[in-house]
Amino acid sequence: MIVAEQKSLDEIKQLVGRAQKVLVVGCGTCVTVCFAGGAREAAIVAAELRMASKLEGAPKEVTDVTVQRQCEWEYLDQIAEQVGQVDVVLSLGCGVGVQAIAEHFPNTWVVPGLNTKFMGLPTEQGVWEERCAGCGDCLLGLTGGICPIARCSKSLLNGPCGGSLNGHCEVNEEIPCAWQLIYDRLKSMGKLEVLMDIQPPKNWCTARDGGPRKIVREDLRLATEE
Amino acid sequence: MSQDLQIVAYCCEHCAYAAADLAGGLRLQYPPNVRVVLLPCTGKVDPLLILHALEEGADGVMVAGCLPGNCHYLKGNFSARRRVAYVQQLLKQIGLEAERVEMFHLSSAMGSRFAEIAKEMTERVAAVGPNPLRIPRKEREP
Numbered sequence: 001m002i003v004a005e006q007k008s009l010d011e012i013k014q015l016v017g018r019a020q021k022v023l024v025v026g027c028g029t030c031v032t033v034c035f036a037g038g039a040r041e042a043a044i045v046a047a048e049l050r051m052a053s054k055l056e057g058a059p060k061e062v063t064d065v066t067v068q069r070q071c072e073w074e075y076l077d078q079i080a081e082q083v084g085q086v087d088v089v090l091s092l093g094c095g096v097g098v099q100a101i102a103e104h105f106p107n108t109w110v111v112p113g114l115n116t117k118f119m120g121l122p123t124e125q126g127v128w129e130e131r132c133a134g135c136g137d138c139l140l141g142l143t144g145g146i147c148p149i150a151r152c153s154k155s156l157l158n159g160p161c162g163g164s165l166n167g168h169c170e171v172n173e174e175i176p177c178a179w180q181l182i183y184d185r186l187k188s189m190g191k192l193e194v195l196m197d198i199q200p201p202k203n204w205c206t207a208r209d210g211g212p213r214k215i216v217r218e219d220l221r222l223a224t225e226e
Numbered sequence: 227m228s229q230d231l232q233i234v235a236y237c238c239e240h241c242a243y244a245a246a247d248l249a250g251g252l253r254l255q256y257p258p259n260v261r262v263v264l265l266p267c268t269g270k271v272d273p274l275l276i277l278h279a280l281e282e283g284a285d286g287v288m289v290a291g292c293l294p295g296n297c298h299y300l301k302g303n304f305s306a307r308r309r310v311a312y313v314q315q316l317l318k319q320i321g322l323e324a325e326r327v328e329m330f331h332l333s334s335a336m337g338s339r340f341a342e343i344a345k346e347m348t349e350r351v352a353a354v355g356p357n358p359l360r361i362p363r364k365e366r367e368p
């Protein structure tokens with residue numbers, strides 16, 4: 001899932017600025033399950049903004065609504081009327097959701113209420129960790145299912161650097177060394193020989209380095225007359 | 227002045243609510259400012275529940291659950307405690323005093339403790355004054 005974190009109320013207040021009518025838009029998918037921007041969080045932020053603005057002597061009209069997914073036009077269509085009635089939309093979607101709103105409602109001023117952090121998973125209730133960096137050419141098959149791109153601080157491909165110490169990464173003791181994890185896993189599965197293949201430099205064109213990415217599936221596009 | 231204060235008490239039915247009942251049965255005096263709201267467990271307490279009470283003008287909110295280790299649903303009171311702490315942080319950002327919200331633990335046999343808590347909370351809220359969201363700004367300014 002996409003994991004995000006709420007911005008501070010101070011920053012949100014600054015982003016909303018003087019706008020009088022505010023619509024907080026939550027998203028019912030990734031940011032709901034990471035407790036950053038679902039229906040409940042949208043209602044809380046809306047209440048916070050109403051209370052803070054009233055205390056400051058300039059009460060704002062703040063309402064909230066949550067769509068199933070902010071990143072699809074069909075769901076955004078459902079809130080078109082509400083969006084049209086406000087001065088600013090505070091999106092509690094990930095960065096994709098914010099941009100979807102901007103793109104779908106060209107006359108609407110939209111600001112982000114979250115900081116989108118990474119693609120990852122909850123390792124326990126209340127703790128999320130990064131797992132994939134979307135490199136565009138997945139090599140998990142070479143590493144026993146542990147990603148050296150997202151989980152090694154240096155994205156190394158052929159084993160650990162010299163800073164790996166007792167299973168920890170030299171960048172920060174709290175980070176498990178990805179290559180230690182890979183080695184341990186392959187060893188426990190009796191597949192250490194996988195590591196004997198030297199990986200050539202990775203072609204980063206499939207990642208962000210190649211510019212914004214796009215996928216076109218002709219088989220799925222709506223048929224037009226041929 | 228403190229007679230006008232309104233304090234919402236979210237009480238678990240297995241402990242604090244029964245304790246409040248007991249306090250009544252024992253004819254113990256406690257401030258009438260406390261309005262008890264029955265919950266099946268304080269684990270039901272959501273930050274929004276507390277914020278809405280304050281937004282609607284309550285001067286304080288107390289959450290009263292079972293003694294640590296005695297929750298009928300095992301850990302509801304601990305979840306509530308964390309959420310109360312979270313709301314206290316939110317209140318500071320909003321511009322309200324964190325003291326307006328507090329978590330208490332007691333058992334169903336502690337009727338006199340309930341009366342004590344009600345008094346303690348009323349005094350604490352009286353010290354920070356009425357909820358500024360209830361009192362129009364003009365009246366607040368000296």
Ligand code: SF4
Nearest residue numbers: 132133135138139147
């Ligand atoms: S190799 Fe690339 S696509 Fe696969 S998990 Fe790692 S970053 Fe994601």
Ligand code: SF4
Nearest residue numbers: 152160161169177178
């Ligand atoms: S210590 Fe391990 S995780 Fe950290 S940079 Fe080196 S190889 Fe990567």
